[in-house]
Amino acid sequence: MEEIKINLEKIYLVVFVLVMMWVGFALYDNSLRHDYPHGDFASDAFQHLPKTDWVKKEGSYKFNPFYGSTGYHDVVGFYPPGLYYVSAAFSIASGLEVYDVIFFITIIITIISCMFIYVIIREYNKNVALLSLPLMLLVFIDPFFIGIRFGSRPFFITNLFVIGVLWFFSKIELKKSWIFFGIFWGVTMIAHGIEYFYIVGIVSAFVALKLIYRRLKLADLKNIIIGGVIGVILPIYYSIIFVLLYVVGDIQQGSNGGTGFFPNGFLRFVGVGNPIYNNVTYSTIFQQFKLVSIIVIIGMIISGIVLAKKLIDKKGIDYALLFGFFGFMMGSFNFIGFRKAFQSRFFFPIFLAVFFGIAVYYVIILVKSLAKIKWKTMYSIVISSVLLLSITFAYYDKPSHFSAIDPYHWEAITWIPDNTPIDSKVYFFYGDIYDQDAILRNSHRFHFFINWQDQEYQRAVQNGTVLAYYNTERPGDSLPGYPYRTGLFSFGRHEWEYNEEHGEMSLKFSLMDICSFDYYVFDIHPDVSRTPAFIQHNNIVRAVFLTNGMSEVFNNQVVSIVKNDNILDCSNMDKFIEMIQAQQAEAEGREAGGTTSEGEEAKTDEAESQGEEGSEGEVRTEGDNGNGSEAIE
Amino acid sequence: MEMDQKLLNKIKNEGIYVLILLVLTLVLFKLVFFKESVLVILRTVVSLYWLFIIPGIAMMYYWHDKLKFFERMIVGTALNIGLFIIFSYNISIMGLHIKWHIWVWPVLVLLGSWFVIKFIKEKD
Numbered sequence: 001m002e003e004i005k006i007n008l009e010k011i012y013l014v015v016f017v018l019v020m021m022w023v024g025f026a027l028y029d030n031s032l033r034h035d036y037p038h039g040d041f042a043s044d045a046f047q048h049l050p051k052t053d054w055v056k057k058e059g060s061y062k063f064n065p066f067y068g069s070t071g072y073h074d075v076v077g078f079y080p081p082g083l084y085y086v087s088a089a090f091s092i093a094s095g096l097e098v099y100d101v102i103f104f105i106t107i108i109i110t111i112i113s114c115m116f117i118y119v120i121i122r123e124y125n126k127n128v129a130l131l132s133l134p135l136m137l138l139v140f141i142d143p144f145f146i147g148i149r150f151g152s153r154p155f156f157i158t159n160l161f162v163i164g165v166l167w168f169f170s171k172i173e174l175k176k177s178w179i180f181f182g183i184f185w186g187v188t189m190i191a192h193g194i195e196y197f198y199i200v201g202i203v204s205a206f207v208a209l210k211l212i213y214r215r216l217k218l219a220d221l222k223n224i225i226i227g228g229v230i231g232v233i234l235p236i237y238y239s240i241i242f243v244l245l246y247v248v249g250d251i252q253q254g255s256n257g258g259t260g261f262f263p264n265g266f267l268r269f270v271g272v273g274n275p276i277y278n279n280v281t282y283s284t285i286f287q288q289f290k291l292v293s294i295i296v297i298i299g300m301i302i303s304g305i306v307l308a309k310k311l312i313d314k315k316g317i318d319y320a321l322l323f324g325f326f327g328f329m330m331g332s333f334n335f336i337g338f339r340k341a342f343q344s345r346f347f348f349p350i351f352l353a354v355f356f357g358i359a360v361y362y363v364i365i366l367v368k369s370l371a372k373i374k375w376k377t378m379y380s381i382v383i384s385s386v387l388l389l390s391i392t393f394a395y396y397d398k399p400s401h402f403s404a405i406d407p408y409h410w411e412a413i414t415w416i417p418d419n420t421p422i423d424s425k426v427y428f429f430y431g432d433i434y435d436q437d438a439i440l441r442n443s444h445r446f447h448f449f450i451n452w453q454d455q456e457y458q459r460a461v462q463n464g465t466v467l468a469y470y471n472t473e474r475p476g477d478s479l480p481g482y483p484y485r486t487g488l489f490s491f492g493r494h495e496w497e498y499n500e501e502h503g504e505m506s507l508k509f510s511l512m513d514i515c516s517f518d519y520y521v522f523d524i525h526p527d528v529s530r531t532p533a534f535i536q537h538n539n540i541v542r543a544v545f546l547t548n549g550m551s552e553v554f555n556n557q558v559v560s561i562v563k564n565d566n567i568l569d570c571s572n573m574d575k576f577i578e579m580i581q582a583q584q585a586e587a588e589g590r591e592a593g594g595t596t597s598e599g600e601e602a603k604t605d606e607a608e609s610q611g612e613e614g615s616e617g618e619v620r621t622e623g624d625n626g627n628g629s630e631a632i633e
Numbered sequence: 634m635e636m637d638q639k640l641l642n643k644i645k646n647e648g649i650y651v652l653i654l655l656v657l658t659l660v661l662f663k664l665v666f667f668k669e670s671v672l673v674i675l676r677t678v679v680s681l682y683w684l685f686i687i688p689g690i691a692m693m694y695y696w697h698d699k700l701k702f703f704e705r706m707i708v709g710t711a712l713n714i715g716l717f718i719i720f721s722y723n724i725s726i727m728g729l730h731i732k733w734h735i736w737v738w739p740v741l742v743l744l745g746s747w748f749v750i751k752f753i754k755e756k757d
Contacts, residue, residue, distance in 0.1 A: 017661065022665055025665055025666070030666055031666055055731060056731065061722070061725070082718045085718050086714060086717070089731060092731070093680035093735045094676055094677045096673075096677065109714070116707050116711055171700075174699055183712055184711070187718050187719055190718055234719050237723060237726060
């Protein structure tokens, strides 16, 4: 009978993992390989791809890719790179593309985290562990899933190691357990950084509790100290970077906000007003999962009473329950100034699963005592399965689309690294998705993006004119100001120095000669844009370029890439427009007369290749409003 | 010192568990990624085991008498991923390209684990 129980438990775990994978990988549309990234819905998600590609190709993250550092080649690798190394290595081993691996690895590691928490809870009570599993499924359902979809992936993989530290507390008496603490704590610095500091708080709370219980042994202290030393030494190279750039840098930036990883000296309730973090406020979570939330709250109350009772009776610590409160604490650190604490709430379905399990378990105990039945593990498995299915049917929806990017834009962007010289400067004209500007870094080139919010630009769109100089953005990983080493413990900041010399924000935005780039990327199909007027403007500029010596090198009917074969003098942009208008008039005249000219052939070819009727070469003159007034709302 | 016969048998039995788990993982992957080719799934799953799971199980043998297989597998996988990140980052900064890490790391861990259980664990 004992053997059957064990097998049932393991069978149920397999079923649970299958359900988790099914829901977690819904965005993968039942394939491992795709033509374009699946599961990426925001800039933060896309920013990890080029950095991982960089690690895979260059071999290390010693430097940040120049195409993410607005052209600088000496910017130190500053972002916590744990995810990049795991993903790059796995991409090499499995043969899968980097963009297929990053999301995949995040889901797999999250599932491993679920199993890890299960192991911890099972130590406390097998039935509670089984009953905790259903809640964990919510980690792959919005709003919690937004964390992964929108790019908080380093955070998700770091939690595996946070759980490792919590597990270490429960096994502190194991021989050489300091190994666990040293490694699990140390790696959180390289994986995401901020949790390294959270753990200091958690360790302090643990030591304090043990002191209150009078159960703090010398051996425990020895394990914590030795593990602590290892945890400091192992990531030391990256710690210097993180502490100086994010922590000290944030303090230097003061009320300007800095990177947001570290409090800036006073209590901040920030996060409200941030659309991503708004999704994980306590009230939103409660409203969206009312019944489930009530069960969790009941579980927290029960757990609090159980822990307090044991504290008073000095009967030991129930680590599984304690860890639930630690997890809740981490999601509340915003109230002491850690802005990024809201991210921890994406992991609540896993951290707080024990409360769900214990609440259901206590109902079972009540029923058991009233009905006087002998409880078997199998019954917990059945109840857990029912809850798992209920949660799946109640909250899971098959996704309607798989990514923020479409295959056409991805094809265009990834054409660039394979077909242009590495020192090329690439200019992106307006496209709806380019606001998620990390997408552009996947071009692996020094890139620029038109500042479509600039009033001069909007006026040009409205009037149908082409400018010689456009207000242009230099997108990049600019949070710590493009730092470069000046010594082992010192960094310069390209952005801060540039802005000091040229004016605030001058590195990010400036007027640029539109003819000084090597390649231009145009969205050309107005039907696939929310702002057709901007696309129309793209087509005008493209027509001017093509008519004056540049050549088209890529076209997939949605995106066109034009190569600047000859460096044009753009100071006479009016002259170019006049030239095009003259050519158009000539072509129209010939058409009326029934003969064709070279210009018309070119225009017809262009129109055919776009699949629509000849609007690409059309030059709009001032006063011709058309769609312009709609676009500029 | 001769490795304990009981431990050797344990490693042998757990090796079979790992094989069973690998096959089970293949089945799970095929169920979830049913549009994907078997070869791609096979390489993906084998990579998961080679890089993360098997070295993780190996490095936990020092505590084989204190922790059960399932716990050692989960904790070991997490520990191995963490140690891999630390190793890979630091060694790449020193100049070893990451393309070598996928071979060097598992081999290092397996050899190191063998060394620990043969010479250090027995002594302890």
